[in-house]
Structure formats: C-alpha cells, structure tokens
Amino acid sequence: xxxxxxxxxxxxxxxxxxxxxxxxxxxxxxxxxxxxxxxxxxxxxxxxxxxxxxxxxxxxxxxxxxxxxxxxxxxxx
Amino acid sequence: xxxxxxxxxxxxxxxxxxxxxxxxxxxxxxxxxxxxxxxxxxxxxxxxxxxxxxxxxxxxxxxxxxxxxxxxxxxxxxxxxxxxxxxxxxxxxxxxxxxxxxxxxxxxxxxxxxxxxxxxxxxxxxxxxxxxxxxxxxxxxxxxxxxxxxxxxxxxxxxxxxxxxxxxxxxxxxxxxxxxxxxxxxxxxxxxxxxxxxxxxxxxxxxxxxxxxxxxxxxxxxxxxxxxxxxxxxxxxxxxxxxxxxxxxxxxxxxxxxxxxxxxxxxxxxxxxxxxxxxxxxxxxxxxxxxxxxxxxxxxxxxxxxxxxxxxxxxxxxxxxxxxxxxxxxxxxxxxxxxxxxxxxxxxxxxxxxxxxxxxxxxxxxxxxxxxxxxxxx
Amino acid sequence: xxxxxxxxxxxxxxxxxxxxxxxxxxxxxxxxxxxxxxxxxxxxxxxxxxxxxxxxxxxxxxxxxxxxxxxxxxxxxxxxxxxxxxxxxxxxxxxxxxxxxxxxxxxxxxxxxxxxxxxxxxxxxxxxxxxxxxxxxxxxxxxxxxxxxxxxxxxxxxxxxxxxxxxxxxxxxxxxxxxxxxxxxxxxxxxxxxxxxxxxxxxxxxxxxxxxxxxxxxxxxxxxxxxxxxxxxxxxxxxxxxxxxxxxxxxxxxxx
Ligand SMILES: Cc1ncc(C[n+]2csc(CCOP(=O)(O)OP(=O)(O)O)c2C)c(N)n1
Ligand code: SF4
Ligand code: SF4
Ligand code: SF4
Numbered sequence: 001x002x003x004x005x006x007x008x009x010x011x012x013x014x015x016x017x018x019x020x021x022x023x024x025x026x027x028x029x030x031x032x033x034x035x036x037x038x039x040x041x042x043x044x045x046x047x048x049x050x051x052x053x054x055x056x057x058x059x060x061x062x063x064x065x066x067x068x069x070x071x072x073x074x075x076x077x
Numbered sequence: 078x079x080x081x082x083x084x085x086x087x088x089x090x091x092x093x094x095x096x097x098x099x100x101x102x103x104x105x106x107x108x109x110x111x112x113x114x115x116x117x118x119x120x121x122x123x124x125x126x127x128x129x130x131x132x133x134x135x136x137x138x139x140x141x142x143x144x145x146x147x148x149x150x151x152x153x154x155x156x157x158x159x160x161x162x163x164x165x166x167x168x169x170x171x172x173x174x175x176x177x178x179x180x181x182x183x184x185x186x187x188x189x190x191x192x193x194x195x196x197x198x199x200x201x202x203x204x205x206x207x208x209x210x211x212x213x214x215x216x217x218x219x220x221x222x223x224x225x226x227x228x229x230x231x232x233x234x235x236x237x238x239x240x241x242x243x244x245x246x247x248x249x250x251x252x253x254x255x256x257x258x259x260x261x262x263x264x265x266x267x268x269x270x271x272x273x274x275x276x277x278x279x280x281x282x283x284x285x286x287x288x289x290x291x292x293x294x295x296x297x298x299x300x301x302x303x304x305x306x307x308x309x310x311x312x313x314x315x316x317x318x319x320x321x322x323x324x325x326x327x328x329x330x331x332x333x334x335x336x337x338x339x340x341x342x343x344x345x346x347x348x349x350x351x352x353x354x355x356x357x358x359x360x361x362x363x364x365x366x367x368x369x370x371x372x373x374x375x376x377x378x379x380x381x382x383x384x385x386x387x388x389x390x391x392x393x394x395x396x397x398x399x400x401x402x403x404x405x406x407x408x409x410x411x412x413x414x415x416x417x418x419x420x421x422x423x424x425x426x427x428x429x430x431x432x433x434x435x436x437x438x439x440x441x442x443x444x445x446x447x448x449x450x451x452x453x454x455x
Numbered sequence: 456x457x458x459x460x461x462x463x464x465x466x467x468x469x470x471x472x473x474x475x476x477x478x479x480x481x482x483x484x485x486x487x488x489x490x491x492x493x494x495x496x497x498x499x500x501x502x503x504x505x506x507x508x509x510x511x512x513x514x515x516x517x518x519x520x521x522x523x524x525x526x527x528x529x530x531x532x533x534x535x536x537x538x539x540x541x542x543x544x545x546x547x548x549x550x551x552x553x554x555x556x557x558x559x560x561x562x563x564x565x566x567x568x569x570x571x572x573x574x575x576x577x578x579x580x581x582x583x584x585x586x587x588x589x590x591x592x593x594x595x596x597x598x599x600x601x602x603x604x605x606x607x608x609x610x611x612x613x614x615x616x617x618x619x620x621x622x623x624x625x626x627x628x629x630x631x632x633x634x635x636x637x638x639x640x641x642x643x644x645x646x647x648x649x650x651x652x653x654x655x656x657x658x659x660x661x662x663x664x665x666x667x668x669x670x671x672x673x674x675x676x677x678x679x680x681x682x683x684x685x686x687x688x689x690x691x692x693x694x695x696x697x698x699x700x701x702x703x704x705x706x707x708x709x710x711x
Contacts, residue, residue, distance in 0.1 A: 003456075014476030014669075014676035020636045037475065055460040057636045059480030060471065065460035075640040077460075100537050126536050130529070131562035138526035138559070142533025145520055146500065146541065150533070168523050274518035274534070276498035276541055282467075284512045286503075286521040 002050025002067040004042060010062035011039035020057035022074075023047045052077065080255040085220045085245065086111035088256050089153065089179055090119060092227035097264020098149040098177070099125030102139035104132055104158060107191040108247040109181035112153040133158035137165020144174035145285045147273025149231060149266065153179040155247075156197050157188065163206035166240055170210035171287035171298070173305075175234035175267065177227065179243045181250035184410045192411020193247030195333055198388035201244050202362035209299050211306045213241040213313065214362040216332045220254035226359070228259060235267060237309055244361070246384060248334045248413070310363035318372055319355035320347060326430050327423060328354045328376035330369065330393045332361055334413075335384050341416035342423055353423055361389065369396035379403045380426040382419060384412075404429070465491035467516045476676020478633040478666040479507060482575055483514055485639070486544065489647040490517065495654055499542040500534055502527040504556075506548035507581040507668075515546075525556020528563035531570040542653055543570040549590040550580045553613050560619075564659050567624040571649045571660045574615060577668040578687060585671030589613040592686050597671070612690065616663045620696040626658035629695040632665035634683040638693070645695065657699055665691060 011033060017040050018026045025044040033039050040062070042048065050071030055063040083091070090112045093101070101116045113129060120127040130136035136152050143150040154162060159180045169176055180201065184194035201214045213233050217223040223245055230241040269275055274283055289295035317336075320343050321328075329339050336357040343353050356372040358365050369392075373379055379401045381390045386407050393403060404426045408414055414422070462468070465487025473479045490496045496517050503511035505524035512519035522530040527545035535543045552560050552574050560572065579597055580586040586599040590612045594603040604612075616630040627649055631642035642664055649660035665687050667679035674682055 010470050012475035016476060016676055016680070019677060019680075050459065052460040053636045056639050057481070059473065059476060059478055059484075061462045061466065061480070061484055063460070064458055064462075066456040067459050068456050071459070075637065077640050077643060102533060102536075128532065128536055128566075130532075131558055135526065135529040135532075135559050135562065138523065138529035139533035139536075141522070141526075142502075142520065142530035142535075143537040144533075145530070146534045146538045148537035150537070164523050165526070274500045274520065274541075275538065276500065277516075277518050278497035282516060282518055284519045284521070286512055286519075288509060288521055 001046065002048045002065065002071045003045055004048060004054060005064045005066065006040045007062045007064070008033045008039040009035070010060050011037060012060055013037035013039055014059060016057045016059065017054035017063060020053040022051060022053060023049060026054060080257050082253055082255050083220065084111055084251065084253050085223055086181065086250040087115040088220050088224050089227055089250070090115040091258060092224040093151045093177065093231070094119060094123055094125070095259045095261060095264055096149070096228045096231040097266060098151045098231060099123060100143050100148050100150045101126070101152065102128045102130050102136045102143065102150065103152045103154065104130050104136050106155045106158045108183055108193070108250050109153050109155045109179070111250065112179065133161035134164060137162035137169075140176045140178070141165050141169050141172070141174065144169065144176045145172070145274055147267050147269030147275060149175070151177050151179070153181065155181050155183045156185050159197060159200065166212070167206035167208050167210060168287055169240050170212070170302070171208065172285045173238040174240070174285070175238050176240045177230040177234050177243070178240065179227070179245065182244060182246050190411050191247070193334065193384065193413060194409055194411060195246050195335065195384040195388070196409060197244060198361065198383070198385060199391070201242055202364065210302060211362060213237070213239055213309060214360065215241065215243045216359060216361045217243065217245055217249060218333050218337045218357065220249060220252065221256045223249050224256050224258060231264070233313065237305060239305065239309070244333070246334050247411070306363070313360055314363050314365040314368065315359035316365040316368050317357045317359060319343065319357065320352060321354040321356070321372055321375070323352045325352040325354040325375065326377045327427050328356055328372055328379045329382060329423065330356045330379060330389065331382045332358055332389055335382055338414060338416050339382055339419050342420035345416065345420055346423060351427065358389070364392045364396070366392070366396040369393065373397050373401050376401065377430045378426055380423060381405045382414065382422060383407045385409055402429070463488040463491045465489070465496055465516055466514055469513050471514055472510060473507065474670040476667060476669045476679060477507070479575060481633045481639055482573065482664050482666060483511065485643045485646050486546065486573055487515060488643065489650045490542065493647065493650055493654060495542045495650060498540060499544065502530050502543070502545040504545070504547040504551040506551045508546055508548060508575065509582065511546050525551050525554070526559050527551070528556065528559040528568070528570070528572065532563050532566070532568050535568055535570050539569070542650065544573060544650070545570065546573045547575065548581065549574070549576045549578065549588045553589040553615050561622070564619050564625045564661060565622050567659045569653055569656055569659065571653050572662070573646065574661065574663040575666045576615070576663055576691065577666040578612070579668050579671045581668045581671055585668070592690065614691060616661070616691070616696055619661045624659065625661060626697060626699045627652050627660040628697040629661070630663040630665070630691055630693050632683060632688060632693055633667070634665065634680040634688070652699060663691070
C-alpha cells in the first residue's frame, strides 16, 4: 500500500500538498509543530495511490513517498 | 640576464605572467589600457585567459570568482575604475582571497584627466571600500620596480590571502624603461589550500561567504582580519631612504614617481653642498611609521611633496606625532613638478630652518655636473 | 517498502528559512535534484545572490559562493573561465538579476559564458520587505508602489526571458513556473536540460522560474499560486524560447 511520511518538523503548513493531492486525502493537523506551524497529515491513508504529487509540490522537502508494488505515476519527475 | 625596453603598462602585464598569473579580467581605461591590450595578445600565447569585462564592477567580481576557485588572477584599472571595484574588493578582502590589482592613477576627482596623479593614496590605503578591511598597497617609482612589486604582490597575496594593490601614477604606466623580468615558467600556480572551491569530490562542501548575521561571529571575523593586518604590518613594511647616511636638516617625504624626481633635486643640492634626506615608503599600506619617524628625528624640518593635495601627508603627520614642522607642496590634474621646481620647494623649506642650527656645508658648491647641464639643455 | 520520493543529495539537510509556501524551496529542490541526477554535484559550484536566497549557500550540497547584489554572473564568469571543468550556476532573484545586476547578466549571456542561470521571478523584492521590482506587475501594490505600479511613471515589467532571447549568443533560454505540480514537473525537466547543456560544454543557459512571495504579496500560499496563474503567466508566457539547434529531443510534457 502506498503511503507518505511527512517530516512534521520540516513542514511549514503551507497546504500546497493538500491542493496537489488528486485523492484529496491530506489535511492539516490541529497540533502545532515545534516551529509553531500546523502540519500536513494523511486523513485517509488507504486511498493513497503513491503518485508523489504532494511531495513534488512541497516547497520544504517535507514529504517522502513509499510504495509497494503498483502505484500511480502521473508525471515522470 | 638581458634587459628589454618596455612601456610600464606592458611590463606590468608581463610581470604578472612571469609571476605565474594566467588569468586577467579587466576593463579599458586610460592610462592603463596597454595592460589589457598587451595581455589580450600574450595570454593566449602562454595558455592563459583574457576576458574584457563589461565594467570594473564586473571585473572586480570576476576576480572574486577566479580567486575563489583557487586561481592566480590580475586586474588593472585607473582611478575612476578603482572606485567601481570597491564593491568586489570589500568582498574579496572579507573572504580572504588572493588577488592582485594595479591602479595606474590618473587625476581626479570625477572624470578628472588622463595625466598622472597620486590622488588615490587615501582611497588605496585607508578607504578602498565599505567595512573594516585593508589592502596591502605597494608604490613603485620606476618601471623596473613596478615589475618587481607586481611579482612581490602575487607572493604577498598568496601568503596572506589578501588583495594586494600596486599603485603607480600615470607616468609609470606610460613611460618606457629598460627592465629585467624573472625567467619565464618560474611562477607557480596558486595552492588551492583548504579554501578554494574546486568541487566537493571526496571532501566536505566549501563556502566562500561574507555574510555573518550573528554579531558575535561578525565581530570575530573582524578581529581575525585585524590580527592578520597587524601581522602584515609587523612583517611586510618596506621603504627606501636616500641620502640619509649623511647629516641633514631637511627630510623630503614622497612616494612613487614624485620621489624619483625628488632624488634628482636632492643630488643637485648635494652637489651644492646641501644635504637633504629622502624617505620613500614602498609599502604605503602598511605604512612604515617607525622608519619614517627615525628619518624625521634626524631632520629639523620635513617637506612632503606629492602629486595630490596632501594625502600621504596624513601618514607623515602620524609618524611625526607633532615632533617636526612639516611643509607640504602638492600638484594635481597632471601637473608634475620638475626636479628644478622641486629643488626650489626644498630651498624654501630650508630657508625656514633657523640659520644658527643649519648644518654647515661641507664643501664649496661643486660645478654643475654633466647630468644637471643636460637637464637644463633639454 | 520502496521509497520513491525523498530529499536529494543535491540539498543539505538543513531546513530552509523561507516563508511557508515560498516556492524558493521548490526551485532549490529542482536545482539540487538536477545536479545530483546528472552526476554533476561534486564538480558544481553554485553562486548565491543577495536577496531571500542569500543563504542558498547553506542549502545546496555543493561548493558555494555568496556574491554581491546582482554580480553572480560576473563571479560565475571568473570561476568558469578559471576552471572550465566546474559546473557553475547562479541563483538570482528579480531585483538581483533584472535591476542591479542587469549589466552583468546581459554581458555574461552575450559572451556565452557556459554557466546556468536560475532566475527566480517573484515580482517583488522579498528580502528587503516587498518593494517594487522591475518585474512587479502593472497595478501591483508593493511598499514602494503603495498606489500600485503606475506604468506611466515606472514603465512595464521587464520580461527577462525575452530580453535574453533576443541576444544572438545565448542558446538555451526558457521560462517555467511553480504554480502547479504539472508546471513544477516541466520546470524540473527544463532546469535539468539546462545543466545538461552546460555539462556538454554547449552554451549559456538561462531558466526563468515564476515564483511566489506570499508574505509580501499579502496572500496565503494557496492564493499566491493562483495569483501566479492569473496575473503573471499571461504576462510572462511559459516555454522554451531558444534551444541549441542540433537538439532533437522534444520538450516532453512532463512525460505525458
Ligand atoms: C548593493 C546593495 N544594494 C541593496 C541591497 C539591499 N537588498 C538586499 S536584498 C534586496 C532585494 C532582493 O530582491 P530580489 O532579488 O527580488 O530577491 P528576493 O528577495 O525577492 O528573493 C536588496 C535591495 C544590498 N544588499 N546590496
Ligand atoms: S502520494 Fe499522491 S495520493 Fe498519496 S498523498 Fe501524495 S498526492 Fe495524495
Ligand atoms: S506542502 Fe510541505 S510544507 Fe506545505 S503543508 Fe504540505 S508538507 Fe507541509
Ligand atoms: S519574503 Fe517572499 S521570497 Fe522571501 S522567503 Fe518570504 S515568501 Fe519567499
């Protein structure tokens, strides 16, 4: 199952990943990280298709994408 | 070794090549344009690089880039161009990079004129650009000395990782004199040490930077630079005294070509039985204050002659600490005192020395020498 | 589990100081990835500008210079001409490149220095607090155009890509953007192509990247990317305007 790992201390809560995700499965945390930002969280993990759109859009290299077997790829990045 | 007859500017270019400098970035300006012209021809012959920059601002930043990747580099310019290089020089000094630059001074301020002057003394020695930094500044008084000092400049730049400036007045750039060069192929490439940006293969990345947002860190950098300047001042002062082994009442202080003119006047006075000493700094920064003071101590009065409105005069006053009366005469705009005019200025100062204490002439005034006659007949 | 997207070795681990949603971060990543993927990182020397990206020397994982305001192309010229084996790139903002450094960029381009210039156009001076840049849009409010950029008084924004394109020498010139994932993917391909040309010793390469400054635009990061799309892209058309003639491979639409 594809999934992502958000490095919450790198995240600045800009929400670009939320807009980038075609599955609309990302949201913002209620908690703040150590820098005082809300951070991106996965709200519906099973629906992640491992497309990396969120990570490509992230200005702070805060997202890593993991896959096992088949996954979607919209673009060759 | 054989001497060749060469124009000062071309000799400066050749001297850099002999010192192992194969990279030149610069912008044309009278009276130094023969340096880029000469090197545009010569660099390809020796496998070097010549780039005509779009401005002196760019040139000063090109040498920053070149020195930063660990390459011996030269730029040359003249007064208005040096003003534009202030930016790059401040960065280069802050980042402790070795570069050599030559200022063939013309008259100012503003666009001024293209004739020789020494009006950039304070700019070179005290206020080249923003922030607390210093150049090592060397002032030759002949084409041969310009060659020797350019070679020395590369040594000092590398030794202290500091920009070194050679200041010559327009005359040095324009006149032809016989010169002798160090043999070809002797100059070694720069040692890139542990600072040059050569690609991070097999080592940690390096950064050449002068931004220090932390005040303590920035203070530390300034302290480190100051310690280096103090060391340079301790080790590298150079000067010449002329006719100072005999007792003298009057000491002349001048630098560059002006000092050479003074020497002729001093010889003439000596022939007339009047001994006058000359003190000439070769490193105008660091200024040899102690040596200057020593020479001043032996005199009753001091005369400073410069091709400006009294710039080195400040350093002479600092050296003398009020111990001596100091006269000054300066010309600007390309007006250069002849030896005879300089002699008149010296006589004027001599007259101000109280009679009773004037050193007695040892012998009767000698007849005019051949040299003196020749000068007159010109 | 296979990691298919992670940070690149072309960047250090240091988190950037950029504001939330500032696309300087995306552009850094694309440059870092390009030099790493092309195997150039260990012979690359980057040049940070004066501007918000001044600390780029901390973020790129290669040898770095910090240049004075606008002079990065001159520094790159000095370095590249001295050690032609190095890969040189400058990373410059619009105040840095299109205002104070206009002379340096034009002449480096015109000499055909074999360097790569990454030009970040965010329509404003970011670092100094949102003053007007040469690229500020007509009517755009900034701290020094408090009534909106008045083109009658200060002229129209400078289109640097077009300016560089009209020079005869430069051979690879492009404008890309960061406002959607799709554009980021295109941008990455273009930046990588630029570095490849340099590595092949081909030509001067110039990539303008439309970027956001949410902080000084007074917009949220999400609104900011919309603003790029709505205001900037129509005035600053995207695409490759020049590419070395003998290059045959088509600009792939992000693999589509
Ligand atoms: C010679 C000089 N002039 C002015 C400044 C002040 N300054 C610092 S950054 C900057 C503007 C940078 O804007 P831009 O290039 O658009 O980059 P951004 O911050 O938007 O990324 C200015 C004017 C300076 N550091 N040096
Ligand atoms: S990898 Fe794709 S589907 Fe999964 S969270 Fe990121 S954008 Fe959404
Ligand atoms: S794009 Fe990156 S920085 Fe922005 S919210 Fe998502 S994870 Fe955080
Ligand atoms: S001020 Fe603007 S350009 Fe600078 S970091 Fe913030 S958002 Fe980015």
